[in-house]
Amino acid sequence: MLVSLNWLREFVPYEGDIQVLGDKLTMLGLELEGITDPFENIKDIVVGHVVECEKHPEAEKLSVCTVDVGGPETLTIVCGAPNVGKGQKVPVATVGTVMPEGMKIKKAKLRGIKSFGMICSERELGFSDDHDGIWMLDDSLTVGDHLVDALNLERVVFDFDITPNRADCLSILGFARETALAFDLPLTMPELNLVEAGGNAADAVKILIDDPALCPAYHARIIRGVETRKSPDWMRFKLLALGQRPISNIVDVTNYIMLELGQPLHAFDLDTIEDATIRVASAEDGMKFTTLDEVERTLTANDLLIWDGKKPVALAGVMGGINSEMQPTSTNVLLESAVFRPGTVRKTARRLALPSDASYRFERGVDQQLTRFCQDRAAQLMAETSGGAVMSGVATNEPTPWTDRQHGYRHARCMSLLGLDLEPEFAKKVFEGEGCVVDDSNPENWTVSSPSCRLDLEREVDLYEEVGRVFGLDQIPAVLPRVAKSLETVSGGTEYAFIKTIKTWGSGIGLNEAVNYSFVGSDDLDRLNLPEEGRVFIANPLSEDQNVMRTDLAPGLLNTLKNNLAQGNNHIRLFEVAKKFVTDSESETETSEHTRLGVLLYGPRHANEWPWGDANADYLDIKGHMEHLVVNHLKLEAPQFSVVENHAYLEPCVQVTVNDLPIGLIGRVKEDIADYYHARKEVWLADFDLDELREMTEAQAIQFVPLPVFPPSRRDVTVIGPMSLGADAIQSVIEDAGVKLMESVELVAEYVPDGQEEERNLSFRLTYRSPTKTLKDKQVDKEHKKVLAALEKSLPIHF
Structure with missing residues (x-):
């Protein structure tokens, strides 16, 4: 702007x-x-006075002028303009001046006579397209002054x-x-001196609006007997300063009011309006309409038009029609001032690639209460600059009058949010300075009515923003927010903290984090045999490959696998913490979100630099990772595993439960699916419910155990038992032996002697420690014998 x-x-x-x-x-x-x-490009142009003007002796169309430019000597300038004459005040470009188009004025000889400058036309200075002759300035201007100063240009x-x-x-x-x-300055509105003359515009034209939601208000004035001509200099200069090209007095007035007051206006040639009717109605699908830029447009039923009694005459809020534009011979004007639905104007302008200064304002909203004032001021200026007469009255239709919007305002709440301590009088001064009406009869909760020009003031918090904005957002001190609860009263952690914990675990065990889009293609979900029920489709997808929100993390991880394989990476360890989305009719958004953890393993168990063979990752690898997460990292009970039949994309598939609650799945991607993603080895996936894991983790009671201060005493025992006897059964007997001094039991080795197929040796390390004293060997031996006795009694083993 x-x-x-x-x-x-x-x-x-x-x-x-x-x-x-x-x-x-x-x-x-x-x-x-x-x-x-x-006007930087004409800063060197000066006001000159033509002292003498004679015909060129060698050229009939040239004149030899003696020009006073305020210097010690007059200049001889050869001029080809037909209207140059003695006694005129004219703009002069002296030698060395650079013209707006880049040409530098030099000494020249024209038909034998030297010329020391150029007398300029309006077009040469960029003020208009007039090139019929030189620009004759007002005789009151002072010779030698720079033109920008003499004309008081901006x-x-x-x-x-x-x-x-x-x-x-x-x-x-x-x-x-x-x-x-x-x-804190006074604001002065332009004076309105509208003179009306006879008749009544409401009787001369009728206004019809088909849909009040698309056009809340439409007003029309009539100006008769106008003469279309060049606008006065003061108006043209203002428009030029703001980048507007002057056209004619009638059109220039509409642009002038738009820049001055913000209301786009449109001037119709009244004589082209049939049946004395203006109707605001939608277009018909496929109809053609030619706008002022002489381009034929194809419209849809979503476009809003201004019609007369028989035909469309303008694209509402965007651009007028060529069939009703003001011509040099036009004598009667119908002046429109209206309010259109912003969304309708925006869609039409975007679809037709037809941006305009008017649509730029209409699509953001205009001041409905100011439309009549803007129209009256424009009618006044049109009459003054064209010699026309403004017909009395206004033809108007306002099916949706403006109603004041009222908001509550709590000053204490505002100060709390902004972190300030300002007097209520400051806020009241701000609101009243913006045109609001403040009722502070209730000191705790004011009623503030916002003006029609401030469409952005919609809620109480918008008023808070105004107080902070006027006070100065840069002046608000930076202070730490007040903590409303003590650490003792805070129950549980945040979702963010839990997710951070999971990500720390993933990177800590050597996995690489994957970050995929939340939307995938329907084909991706179909390929994994996932049901269509529950899918959340995107209204305006970026592409068909991203037309639905993911209902599972597997498509994203498998596409990441495919991209890595294409780049030659065959040792892939991925994890992703993200949400999946499913439809939920009971949700406010009709969609529910669930936080999941996905893990993918592919390729050699160890990276290439490790010398331990090339065995590929298998079920034990991914099972071990998930056990480590549940038991070691989250400190939950050991999980149980059970086979799941007929899973959509995993075979085999194992369900993981903790305390009989399912928390996720582990399995191998089906071969035909893995083949699509260019996998030539087994692909192992895990999908865990982080929402459930978080609830389990937060439900745990954290207990403090003092760090041991006395040294441990360790004993190793090797148990010889049948191959069918599991290590966990042996460990359970040891832990249940009732030895209070035992601190931990750890399996440290397995040995199967050559040729032995029925028995194996399992070595355990038992750690004993007392919280109150250093143990002696006799005490440890006594407790250790209890353990050995319990093993021999309970299990078919020997030592």
């Missing part, structure tokens, strides 16, 4: 430093991109980046409000 400093000063009397103004508005959320001089234009929610700042008025608020 370009903002002229001089134009801004017509609303607020700001006389401070321009950089201070830019910085202050930036801190209010209106980021300053730069400050420019729009020298300072701010370029601000406006966020989409601040539609109120798409005008000079919007920035004037912010400046007045920031520097």
